Amino acid sequence: MTATIRDVARLAGVAVSTVSLVVNNKGRVSKKTEAKVKQAVEQLDYHPQRSARGLVTQRSGNFGFILSTDHFSQAEPFYTKIFLGTEFEARSFDYYILLTTIDKHFNADRAPRFLLERNVDGVILVGTVPHKIVDYIAMRDLPIVLVDYDLPDTKHSAVLIDNVGGIRAIVHHLIKLGHCRFAFIGGDMKHPGMSQRFNAFQQTLADAGLCVDNDCVAAEEEMSGIETGYTLMQKLLPHHNKFTAVVAANDAMAVGAVRACQGNGFHVPNDFSITGFDDVESAQNLHPALTTVHVPKEKMGAIALRQLVDMIKNTAEYGTKITIPVRLIIRESSNQPRS
Amino acid sequence: MTATIRDVARLAGVAVSTVSLVVNNKGRVSKKTEAKVKQAVEQLDYHPQRSARGLVTQRSGNFGFILSTDHFSQAEPFYTKIFLGTEFEARSFDYYILLTTIDKHFNADRAPRFLLERNVDGVILVGTVPHKIVDYIAMRDLPIVLVDYDLPDTKHSAVLIDNVGGIRAIVHHLIKLGHCRFAFIGGDMKHPGMSQRFNAFQQTLADAGLCVDNDCVAAEEEMSGIETGYTLMQKLLPHHNKFTAVVAANDAMAVGAVRACQGNGFHVPNDFSITGFDDVESAQNLHPALTTVHVPKEKMGAIALRQLVDMIKNTAEYGTKITIPVRLIIRESSNQPRS
DNA sequence: TGCTGTCATCGAAACGTTTTTACTTCTGTT
DNA sequence: AACAGAAGTAAAAACGTTTCGATGACAGCA
Structure with missing residues (x-):
């Protein structure tokens, strides 16, 4: 049904190999034959067949x-x-x-x-x-x-x-606002990016001469979704007088954390500042809209x-x-x- | 590098075509040679190459x-x-x-x-x-x-x-709860599914002897997301004494609608019942969790x-x-x- | 023993490309 | 006028499969 390279060659009155050269514009073909071939290609709506090409080039594309x-x-x-x-x-x-x-x-x-x-x-x-x-x-x-x-x-x-740079920016932003007591919510620490974020968090604070209370770090092994954020924030809230800012390792957990706060009668950001990471869709839709780090996905x-x-x-x-x-x-x- | 059918044939001591027959188990091959061939296939970790196969069968897979x-x-x-x-x-x-x-x-x-x-x-x-x-x-x-x-x-x-069935189920559910004044939120009416849902909504009410006030129908041309639901609900709220239940054409718009209500001091479901369609992830996470129609995606x-x-x-x-x-x-x- | 038919296997062609090598034709130089 | 080199084109081989027709072995039957 569809045209093959042979059809094009016949119509253009040239050899098959010449058509191939034109189509892949390799080698030197005279302007004149090139035009002839291109016209024929156009006319027959020819496109090289993937599998045939793949067979000889050993490339699948x-x-x-x-x-x-x-x-x-x-x-x-x-x-x-x-x-x-x-x-x-x-x-x-x-x-x-x-x-x-x-x-x-x-x-x-x-x-x-x-x-x-x-x-x-x-x-x-x-x-x-x-x-x-x-x-x-x-x-x-x-x-x-x-x-x-x-x-x-x-x-x-x-x-x-750039997890380190992102966390550093977040923390510096919070410090500049006046925060000095921080909490962290992390999940799925097996993922190198996650642990990187946590380490950057600690390092940045240390560099600023601040340290984190153990009660203010909540991390879970497996997941890192909204549910996780909610659960971990619940664990953090009993110690709510020990921190004023919560850095979540991603937006999903931040969303969960915000919900947990609101569910317990706290106001964000009046009672706590909460930040995320990733800048996913729902971070913008959230009330309050989430301060976060934009990742160009x-x-x-x-x-x-x-x-x-x-x-x-x-x-x-x-x-x-x-x-x-x-x-x-x-x-x-x-x-x-x-x- | 990788084994070809020829390698398998050589190792098994049979013809190339026999290998092909075994691999695709077509035609009848004796148990004995079949075993030989399979062993060779195993040993060389042979898998037919897509492009070669595609070339002859004219099937890409x-x-x-x-x-x-x-x-x-x-x-x-x-x-x-x-x-x-x-x-x-x-x-x-x-x-x-x-x-x-x-x-x-x-x-x-x-x-x-x-x-x-x-x-x-x-x-x-x-x-x-x-x-x-x-x-x-x-x-x-x-x-x-x-x-x-x-x-x-x-x-x-x-x-x-089954949009008709879904909407019908929703409306009947609401009627059974005691509702008789309905509003509808629809979007992207160019999509046949969306208009189908709207028509089913009207039809079901008509069949039940109920009718809908024009002020209680909000529909937008283009989009059908959370934003749209929010906006449309805002348009509906001034007439809030004309309805007690809001049927949204999908979950996203229902979420937006719930937010609009809550933002204006209304309570869901005490002031209005709001329903969705699709049963997406966030329908479950919403507060209040959304009554909706599950679509097995x-x-x-x-x-x-x-x-x-x-x-x-x-x-x-x-x-x-x-x-x-x-x-x-x-x-x-x-x-x-x-x- | 010779013939027929079935079953298992084989050899070769074909699929539609690219690529390499070889062959013309032309251009310019001596 | 002869020739070298370049430029343009062509012919043919190769890629790794599937499939079809051919071949051979063997059993069953007369």
Whole structure:
């Protein structure tokens, strides 16, 4: 049904190879034949067939995009936005994205089919992802870019959030408002980004000559959602006279924390300032609107893609870590401490 | 680097074609050679290469999944969940999903590359999608399944929500609680599902011998998010003595409506009952938790995929409309009317 | 023993490209 | 006028599969 390269060649009165040269504009073809060929291509609406091209070039023109199932189905479209950035950028580089989710316990014989069938030229892995699958992909020596995740003991490219800079900005902002007694809400400490935020929190305070009461740190292992924030804030509230500002490790938990306060008759920010991190959608809609750190999610996805492309073109090193700068967003949830 | 079918054949001591027969278990191969071949496959970790296979079968093993950019980036993961359902089901049928977003104004020369390169065997289109692209795909005669959208004047398969049943359940529930004066909040009436919900609302009331005041219907053209719900509820509130129950066409707008009420000193459900539709994540987290209609999103995605597969296997008709039943979820936002 | 039919396996063609090598034709130089 | 080199084009091989027709072995039957 659809036109093949042979049809184009026949119509243009040239050899098949010449058509190929024109289409991929490689080699030198005279202006005249080029025009002829292009006209024929146009007329037949010819597009090279992916599989045929892939067979000879051994390139699929696809990238794999892997994230854990629970990340993807999360209420907040944090990772969805990263994907969007990648997908959009991919289009302009003529790559396609094969998205798949894997669950926490990766099992080698349930490996994404696109790996087995050599149907991708590189892989982007986003968020917390089993160590095993990274090794698995590396073994098949495909270029890898991690996003918002880092494996400490390996040498893979990664696109990372400037967690330290973000937390530092938040804390300095609060100090400038006059706060000197802080609490912290953290979750999912297995995620390197989370623990990074916590460490930055402590470090920044230490640098400012302040220290944190143990009662003012609440952290949970597994989750880092609204529920978690709510629960942890409940644990913090009994010691509410020990702090005036609460730094949450992300917006979701901050939202939960605000709710817990309001549910217990406290006012934000009059009684406590509460801050988040990530600048997700609901941070703006919240009442009071959340002071937080903006993370450019789409941009991160785009940069990861570009990094992958560069690695394939060999114009980028295979272990580059890219740290994405973030921006403090001051809204209503932070204010001067109660007197 | 990776093993080819020839390597397997050599190792097993059989012909290439025999290996192919075993791998695809077509034709009859003796138990003995089958074992030999399978052992060799195992040993070399052989997997047929997608592009080579695709070239000869003229099948890519991929499905396209298209939704509009704004749908996908929406805060609520409604469409994300549909995708998840599709992707998961696809895996068990050995298909891969190529996801792409297109913007409202589809332009034929920016068509998804997977269409041009014949890199998909069928397409799932989700949500409001330009009429033009559907025609475009149909022209290339690929099987199509629409999800949560329907084109009235065409004959395409579609997986649809039982909007009528859902609204009817909601209204009956409210009537049973004692309500007889209703308001409606609707948005994005271009989407057939939305107008369907509105019509069902009116019809159900009419059937019950009730009618709706014009002042009690608020609908906006474009959007249907939290903001819209908030704005529309503001418009409704001046006439608050004309109704005791507010039916919103989806959860997002219901959330906005609840906020507007609370912001103006009204209590939900004591002053008004407010209901939603969709049962998204935040409907449960809301205070008060939202009475709504549960829509099985993952399931819809899965069913769409299966429909596509069946169409390709020619075990399903090309214009089947599948209506997915929904379930009333009674939570806290609905109660008896104020006296 | 010779013939027919079934079953298992094989060899070769085909799918639609890209890429490499080879062949013309032209241009300019001596 | 002969020739070298460059430029443009063509022919053919290769990529890794599937599939189809051919072949051989073997059983059953006359």
